[in-house]
Amino acid sequence: MSSVPQSKDELLSAINSIFPKLMADYQVVPESWSRVCEVEGNVKGTQISVCDTVAYLVGWGKLVLKWHSLKSRGLPVDFPETGYKWNQLGLLAVSFQEQYSNWKYKDLLNELDSTISELIGLVLSLSNDELYERTWYEKWTLGRMIQFNTSSPMKNIRAKVRRFNKNNGLQ
Template identity: 25%
Template sequence: MQEYTSKEAFITEIKKRADLFIKEFESIEEKDKDLRLEEGERTPFENLAYQLGWLALIQDWEKTENSGEIVAMPAPGIKWNQMGPLHEQFYADQQGKSLEEMRTLFNNAIETTCQWLDSLEDEELFKPGGRKWAQSTSSNWPVWKWVHINTVAPFKSFRTKIRKWKKLRAA
């Protein structure tokens, strides 16, 4: 897994990967957002809704812990080996929105996430135990790893999937 030398480097990488990812949606027509070109692959709408869902979930973990409550990981009523219902909820949360609206929400969510990360002390971000929710599994990851696997990593892999979708669509 990619490592970061500083909070600034981490935030810069999130912004860079988010920008590359979201730009892929500029050339997708609204009428094609729900088009599934290969069995098992997500549509452009689902790709973007998935990312919005995870960005919101990270913020929800933080908000829940800050209010003194125990964070249900990954979400209330969902176990780590049952992600399908969580992803379906992500899609339902964005239902009826245009790609343009979702792109705006995505950019806002990235800004909120980066502001939050910038507000953390290095120890909170890079050392295990920075947040109780980050200790919710046996891995006891620092906060940055949780954020990385739900931002930078999927922004890279999902960008590749969207590019593949656009190639198939053009063929």
């Protein structure tokens, strides 16, 4: 299998292989450490909290679900999100952090779990053709858009969370 999923089965496999590992790494972090800003941020030179990484994944996951919902009903979609352009993804990430800033860590993890379950459900409900055989947004397939916002950032974030855990003796 290539590192980039090329089919429905590979996409499901990519999500299902990284997500439980990421959740296990998150489970190691106690609530009292979840808002400590010692995780490398998406914007160079910034530090964010473990909660912020969860908010990032929830935010993007919910955006993908929103895009699909609107598009499948023939409604226009503001990509990546209303009020943001593709060159403002750092600002969009900050908006996700702000949106979930008052959530308890446990509730954020539950939200991530349900968002990923919903995304897996979406993938399962679509054919390989719908996911990978036709362009969905500009030159990208829907499968690729889902992967860009699930398994890819999960791998990146997992490395950062593991580094945070190791640096703080949380094993």
